[in-house]
Amino acid sequence: MAWPRLLAASRRLLAAPSPPPPAAGKAKEGPRPRPPVGACGRESLMENLEKRTAWDSFYCQRPAQPFRHFDWFLGYAALRETLAQLLREVRGEGLQRVLDIGCGTSELGPRLYCESSVPLHVSCLDFSPVAIAVMRAQCVTLPPPRNPASQLHFLQADATELSTVERATFDLVLDKGTLDALLRAKDGGGAARRALAECLRVMRASGAMLQVSDEDPDARMLWLESLRRVNVTTLELGADRGIKYFAYIIKHSD
Numbered sequence: 001m002a003w004p005r006l007l008a009a010s011r012r013l014l015a016a017p018s019p020p021p022p023a024a025g026k027a028k029e030g031p032r033p034r035p036p037v038g039a040c041g042r043e044s045l046m047e048n049l050e051k052r053t054a055w056d057s058f059y060c061q062r063p064a065q066p067f068r069h070f071d072w073f074l075g076y077a078a079l080r081e082t083l084a085q086l087l088r089e090v091r092g093e094g095l096q097r098v099l100d101i102g103c104g105t106s107e108l109g110p111r112l113y114c115e116s117s118v119p120l121h122v123s124c125l126d127f128s129p130v131a132i133a134v135m136r137a138q139c140v141t142l143p144p145p146r147n148p149a150s151q152l153h154f155l156q157a158d159a160t161e162l163s164t165v166e167r168a169t170f171d172l173v174l175d176k177g178t179l180d181a182l183l184r185a186k187d188g189g190g191a192a193r194r195a196l197a198e199c200l201r202v203m204r205a206s207g208a209m210l211q212v213s214d215e216d217p218d219a220r221m222l223w224l225e226s227l228r229r230v231n232v233t234t235l236e237l238g239a240d241r242g243i244k245y246f247a248y249i250i251k252h253s254d
């Protein structure tokens with residue numbers, strides 16, 4: 001994601017009224033989540049995109065009540081068709097496992113869990129304990145999922161180091177804006193490369209990774225094509241607040 005756009009998104013998150021809650025999460029408000037002790041410092045996010053503490057202080061500044069999911073760009077509705085198509089493509093035997101890396105307080109995972117007619121185990125992962133605490137507290141108020149076998153989990157973990165997750169666990173890995181942020185970090189893209197490698201490791205051979213980004217295919221494909229043994233397909237997703245977004249679908253090639 002281009003730097004000024006990420007900055008604009010962060011200003012929106014802190015200053016503007018929240019977007020409407022997802023239809024699936026419309027239920028009553030949950031208990032006010034408490035940030036973990038010591039989490040709420042005052043680090044500048046834009047200067048420290050790779051640091052957990054900077055994201056913690058950022059999420060701490062978001063009013064906890066009334067809770068609204070916040071999507072940095074493109075909510076669930078804009079991705080519903082693409083997700084349904086991908087889930088059909090990667091469907092194997094039995095239920096499917098989905099991982100959303102850097103979920104923040106996005107509605108993507110919770111709505112996919114609630115609305116999927118096929119059974120899904122959806123895991124939403126973020127390294128910010130603040131974001132995960134908020135999501136856990138709010139999601140106890142969700143209505144039952146359309147498929148009673150579906151499950152929703154929240155994990156506090158670093159996407160660059162998922163050694164506790166076995167390889168080939170997930171059918172679908174989602175990344176909406178997380179690698180965009182890591183690609184802008186001061187470490188020269190090292191964290192982004194490690195996170196991508198971990199995503200591909202935990203993705204099944206028959207699975208897919210969906211990256212949603214405003215980065216142009218000219219730039220993103222150069223980076224993705226440096227990976228060996230993957231096929232990448234690009235889709236144009238349409239615009240949100242005048243900015244064009246793209247889907248990058250990454251699959252193992254052997």
Ligand SMILES: C[S@@+](CC[C@H](N)C(=O)[O-])C[C@H]1O[C@@H](n2cnc3c(N)ncnc32)[C@H](O)[C@@H]1O
Pocket residue numbers: 049050055070071072073101102103104105106125126127128131157158159160175176177178181182191195
């Ligand atoms: C730009 S926000 C995108 C949030 C959400 N996916 C959305 O679309 O609204 C990036 C998110 O990635 C998380 N994040 C950044 N680096 C991470 C890492 N190494 N491991 C896990 N989460 C990370 C941040 O805490 C933040 O919630």
